[in-house]
Amino acid sequence: MSDRMLLGGVEAGGTKFLCGVANEDGVILDQVRIPTTTPDETLGAASAFFDRAATAHGPLSALAIGSFGPLSLRQTSANYGSITSTPKAGWSDIDLLGHFRRRLDVPMALDTDVNCAAVGELLFGGGRGLDTFCYVTIGTGIGVGLLIGGVPHGGANHPEAGHIRLPRAVGDQAFEGICPFHGDCLEGLACGPAMLARWGAPAEELPAHHPAWAIEADYIAGLCATLTYIVRPDRIIIGGGVMQQANMYEQVRRALTDKLADYDASVRDLDMSVYVAAPTAGASAGLTGALAIAHRTITRQWPMHWAIGAQQSSVSTLAKVS
Secondary structure (H helix, E strand, C coil): CCCCCEEECCCEEECEEEEEECCCCCEEEEEEEECCCCHHHHHHHHHHHHHHHHHHHHHCCEEEEEECEEEECCCCCCCCCCCCCCCCCCCEEEEEEHHHEEEECCCEEEEEEEHHHHHHHHHCCCCCCCCEEEECCCCCCCCEEEEEECCEECCCCCCCCCHHCCCCCCCCCCCCCCCCCCCCCHHHHHHHHHHHHHCCCHHHHHHCCCHHHHHHHHHHHHHHHHHHHCCCCCEEECHHHHHHCHHHHHHHHHHHHHHCCCCCCHCCCCHHHHHHCCCCCCCHHHHHHHHHHHHHHHHHHCCCCCCCCCCHHHCCCCCCCC
């Protein structure tokens, strides 16, 4: 392994792009936070960052991108590497991978932001030592990443479990949902903007005793029950802004226990206190996961030698590009 291995990673989110360059040990040498505005502005700023990083640290060996979606990930598809029919205004049909390929002549990989965060949890958080687990984010949208056999699962394309249909929670029959494609799918009913639309206040302003939280826990538990019976994961890790409410994890665990209804001894014996868990890999798990995927793109192995916390190097910089 060359001492000059430099890895690039992008965590492309609906509100920000986090770009970083790391060495072979996972130590981030440089990083930048870019607000997600228009594709031209945001992707241009990301490319400029990697140009500057190459001047300062040397050329990249590989680049991996973890992005919001939906994405086209089947390599035989005409639009492979593109963001497709996303609710994010102005970002549909954007050739994300093509943009970077036109500017960087290095091996590249593209996956979902939630799969990259799941890889971050595999290396540094609650996914360590697990064969199969789910990473769920409940925030601006709802996304689910799957690690099966220790690698991100894609299949014909990536999962979109945030858009499944679930039975309506008690007391929530009237709300139509906000998903522009499905109306009252899970994301349309339970993401942060759906809570704002239904209750007239953002989730973080709703008091702990508000009826919103029982409804929210019901929908999240419904997702967990579906994942439990279809994926049979070792753990379900749930993050995102909506989960910051006090006692939310306990409410989800109780609701999930009720939904599973003592069916199947292997499920009945689950310890819910560890089966439904909060993320522990840190706020930059998506970027860390992207950098690890870049490493695997070259070496075909996960960088299990990376030290926990190495990504928090004191030489890292965090800047805002306008």
